[in-house]
Amino acid sequence: IDRDAIIALETLRDTRTEDQQVTVRIWAGEIEKLKGFGVILNYDPQTVQFLNATPGSGNLLESQGGKAPLFTILKTTPGEIVLGNGIVEGKSVAGQGLLAELNFRLIGSANDAYFRLREAYIAHSGDDVRQVRQVRSSQLRPQTYFLGANFPNPFNPSTSIEYALPRSGPVELNIFDILGRRVKSLLYEVQHPVGFYTLVWDGRDEA
Numbered sequence: 001i002d003r004d005a006i007i008a009l010e011t012l013r014d015t016r017t018e019d020q021q022v023t024v025r026i027w028a029g030e031i032e033k034l035k036g037f038g039v040i041l042n043y044d045p046q047t048v049q050f051l052n053a054t055p056g057s058g059n060l061l062e063s064q065g066g067k068a069p070l071f072t073i074l075k076t077t078p079g080e081i082v083l084g085n086g087i088v089e090g091k092s093v094a095g096q097g098l099l100a101e102l103n104f105r106l107i108g109s110a111n112d113a114y115f116r117l118r119e120a121y122i123a124h125s126g127d128d129v130r131q132v133r134q135v136r137s138s139q140l141r142p143q144t145y146f147l148g149a150n151f152p153n154p155f156n157p158s159t160s161i162e163y164a165l166p167r168s169g170p171v172e173l174n175i176f177d178i179l180g181r182r183v184k185s186l187l188y189e190v191q192h193p194v195g196f197y198t199l200v201w202d203g204r205d206e207a
Contacts, residue, residue, distance in 0.1 A: 002130040004030050007039065007099070007120035009138035013110065020106040022048055022140060024115050028060055028122075029096040036061075036086030036123040037099055038074070042116040045078035047108035053083055053100055060097030066090020071100070084121075092124065110196040113140035141194055142166045150201070158202045161186070168193050175201060182206075 006029040013022045026039060043050070053073055055061070061068035067089040075082040083100060087093070106113060120132040142164035150159040165171065171192035175184040183205045 001133055002122060003133045004032070005122055005130075005132050006030050006134045006136065007037075007117060007122075007132045008136035009041070009115050009117050011113065011115055011138040011140045012143065013106070013113075013140055021051075022104040022106050022110075022113055024102045024104065024138070025056065026099040026102075026117075027096070028099050031060070031096065031122070032094050033092040033124045034060070034087075034094065034122055035092045035125060036068075036070070036084065038082070038084035038121045039100075039117060040119040041081045041083075041102070042079055042118050043081075043104070044108070044112065044114065047106070047112045047114075048104040049107050050076060050081060051103040051105055053081070053102040055085060056098045056101035058098060059085075060093055060095070060099055061085055061087050063095075063097055064091065064093050066093065086123065110140055115139070142196060155203065158200050161199045161201065162197070163199070164196045165192060165194050173199060 008027050008029070010025040010027060011022065055068070055071045066087045068085050068087045070088060071085040073081060073083045081102065085100070116137040117135040120135050121129055122132055123129045144166055146164040148162040150161045153159060168191055171187060171189050173187040174182050175186065177183050184201065185206070186199050186201055
């Protein structure tokens with residue numbers, strides 16, 4: 001068991017409403033003498049669909065001049081991915097950095113996109129393989145505030161407005177006409193939860 005190393009997930013999604021791609025990055029920290037790694041990652045196949053995986057740009061295993069061409073998806077079934085990589089030329093590495101980058105397509109609610117790092121292993125040599133105690137999972141959350149343009153526009157009989165909140169707080173969403181008069185109040189919440197949301201407006205005013 002390695003009690004010092006940390007293997008953690010980071011989940012990202014572009015706030016553009018047409019982009020349904022979700023990126024999951026696997027990061028390592030507090031690493032000493034790393035020669036290789038393996039992880040088991042779980043996800044909900046009803047929420048996201050796995051597309052591909054790569055070592056990522058500037059990955060830790062090759063950050064100090066070594067060669068790590070063994071990046072492989074060892075197993076993939078709906079809801080589970082097993083992957084790993086190892087250095088075949090060069091010295092072991094230490095510190096922190098990216099181990100892998102996985103891409104998914106969002107097919108369900110973004111607020112339900114949760115990725116669980118079930119197990120992680122690191123190798124200092126062929127005979128010294130340790131299970132990482134500190135593994136951290138990740139849930140998809142907005143990185144920034146976002147308010148999308150209504151779609152479709154023009155519309156009949158309704159239009160959708162997407163928005164995202166990286167932190168909970170008060171939210172008010174109103175429709176105004178071109179003269180600046182409020183036509184309709186769609187939302188008012190004192191403490192709106194974090195997440196991705198869609199409101200539908202049927203074009204009617206307060207009356």
